[in-house]
Amino acid sequence: MRWPWHSAPVHDDPVHDDPVHDDPVHDDPGHADSVHDDLVTVKHATASVFVFCEFPPGWRLGLILHPIFGRLMIPGGHVEPSESQQQAALREVGEETGLSVRLIEAPGAAWPGGLGRIRVAQPWWIVEQPVPSDHHLASAHVHLDHLYVAVAESSAPVTEPAHPFGWYAAAELAGLHMFDDTRRLAAVLFAQIPRLARQAGG
DSSP states (O other): OOOOOOOOOOOOOHHHHOGGGGOGGGGSGGGHHHHHHHHOOOEEEEEEEEEEEEETTEEEEEEEEOTTTOSEEOOEEEOOTTOOHHHHHHHHHHHHHOOOEEEEOOOOOOOOTTOOOOOOOOOSEEEEEEEOOOSSOSSOEEEEEEEEEEEESOSSOSSOOSSOEEEEEGGGGGGSOBOHHHHHHHHHHHTTHHHHHHHTTO
């Protein structure tokens, strides 16, 4: 489970704004470690998924109830060392919702044949989210969140979900206790999901 992503202020670059870099005293190699520690921002790759399912009345978005924040959120979490972002996205959906889904890739350039490489599914957005300490790191850091879109093969889970989970219509978004960024991006996708699912073969 990753910390939620939402709007955060853009900070100036400390490397170019910090007067310490104009001070010849700090050119001493003995100061290198302390200066380096102050300036490096640790970034962890995460993957999150907007999961949709078609019901007789129309499309709905799947949201979990976050156990810490008490808000409705899309499923997601950290990318493990042995995973790609695509693999993490599918794993997190399975663990947190119990659903079997297929990803719908964002539009991109055609992949040439014969390259002999494993291509990782392209997310729709990649965002940087500053977060406080968590069980992955004891200090503030940044989640580099890869935001995917997926369609559930069925509205019913195939395994036991780790968190409370529900399906919500576009008309319900405004009244849900969720982060506004999630709400706004979900609204963008709701307008496109019928066409996207059809083009992807759903």
